[in-house]
Amino acid sequence: xxxxxxxxxxxxxxxxxxxxxxxxxxxxxxxxxxxxxxxxxxxxxxxxxxxxxxxxxxxxxxxxxxxxxxxxxxxxxxxxxxxxxxxxxxxxxxxxxxxxxxxxxxxxxxxxxxxxxxxxxxxxxxxxxxxxxxxxxxxxxxxxxxxxxxxxxxxxxxxxxxxxxxxxxxxxxxxxxxxxxxxxxxxxxxxxxxxxxxxxxxxxxxxxxxxxxxxxxxxxxxxxxxxxxxxxxxxxxxxxxxxxxxxxxxxxxxxxxxxxxxxxxxxxxxxxxxxxxxxxxxxxxxxxxxxxxxxxxxxxxxxxxxxxxxxxxxxxxxxx
Numbered sequence: 001x002x003x004x005x006x007x008x009x010x011x012x013x014x015x016x017x018x019x020x021x022x023x024x025x026x027x028x029x030x031x032x033x034x035x036x037x038x039x040x041x042x043x044x045x046x047x048x049x050x051x052x053x054x055x056x057x058x059x060x061x062x063x064x065x066x067x068x069x070x071x072x073x074x075x076x077x078x079x080x081x082x083x084x085x086x087x088x089x090x091x092x093x094x095x096x097x098x099x100x101x102x103x104x105x106x107x108x109x110x111x112x113x114x115x116x117x118x119x120x121x122x123x124x125x126x127x128x129x130x131x132x133x134x135x136x137x138x139x140x141x142x143x144x145x146x147x148x149x150x151x152x153x154x155x156x157x158x159x160x161x162x163x164x165x166x167x168x169x170x171x172x173x174x175x176x177x178x179x180x181x182x183x184x185x186x187x188x189x190x191x192x193x194x195x196x197x198x199x200x201x202x203x204x205x206x207x208x209x210x211x212x213x214x215x216x217x218x219x220x221x222x223x224x225x226x227x228x229x230x231x232x233x234x235x236x237x238x239x240x241x242x243x244x245x246x247x248x249x250x251x252x253x254x255x256x257x258x259x260x261x262x263x264x265x266x267x268x269x270x271x272x273x274x275x276x277x278x279x280x281x282x283x284x285x286x287x288x289x290x291x292x293x294x295x296x297x298x299x300x301x302x303x304x305x306x307x308x309x310x311x312x313x314x315x316x317x318x319x320x
Contacts, residue, residue: 034234037302038294044208047079050089050198052214055282063099064092068285070131075288076171077135085166089174089198096120117178128173140170143177149200162205174201199266203273203311210270211291212263213282218299236301239268267301274305
């Protein structure tokens with residue numbers, strides 16, 4: 001049975017005290033609620049889509065999956081054709097650079113990671129630009145670091161850059177600047193494979209929806225790999241400490257670095273900033289248009305805008 005997070009924690013008491021019909025009624029209420037909130041996704045105007053490295057790579061080789069990249073770009077172009085503004089937050093620079101330079105992930109140094117990022121980011125953008133142009137669209141690169149976002153003037157200029165790109169019909173492609181940001185590739189808990197970065201971008205540009213696509217298909221009440229009774233959670237209407245405890249620090253992926261704990265932390269930032277967020281599997285990028293059409297895919301975190309949420313405060317906490 002799929003349920004919302006807040007209803008899940010109360011369900012045990014309600015079901016124990018109620019009858020079978022009461023349980024069925026509560027399940028129907030949950031399903032109706034889920035359907036209504038997902039129907040609103042088609043009205044989202046500014047969307048941030050984050051793609052993890054593991055979703056862009058062939059599992060067998062760790063090399064770039066060009067067929068999936070082409071599907072991803074076609075999905076984004078179609079959203080733009082519908083009149084939506086889309087930002088792509090894409091990992092994969094270091095991964096692509098490793099394949100180009102022949103660097104082994106297990107033995108590489110920080111300097112080698114930086115070299116891989118420098119080569120890989122250029123090649124990745126070249127591929128993106130080529131395929132976007134085939135659908136008559138233009139993309140542009142924005143590389144960001146934590147320290148860039150901490151500076152008020154840099155943040156202001158970054159927002160202005162996004163706005164001008166939207167006006168010109170350009171699709172921003174965002175990544176961390178791993179060629180200089182060694183704290184991000186050396187301490188993976190800082191950004192978590194662009195999960196936190198995408199949430200910060202969504203909050204900064206006042207996006208309506210953030211979609212995180214990776215090797216995680218959504219939030220469960222427990223680890224489904226070890227607990228067959230773990231239940232999938234369709235909708236999260238608020239994020240509390242109990243929910244945060246569900247997070248896992250790793251996913252078992254060889255290419256990516258962001259686990260469920262990182263994604264829940266990103267969800268907290270995005271929702272407090274007034275943005276809905278979805279965690280879904282990046283196995284098939286065709287699900288992007290299906291998500292926008294309101295299909296029950298992934299876990300939907302509803303916006304829970306906090307008047308006292310200030311992005312700079314969050315960024316400064318990340319710096320400690």
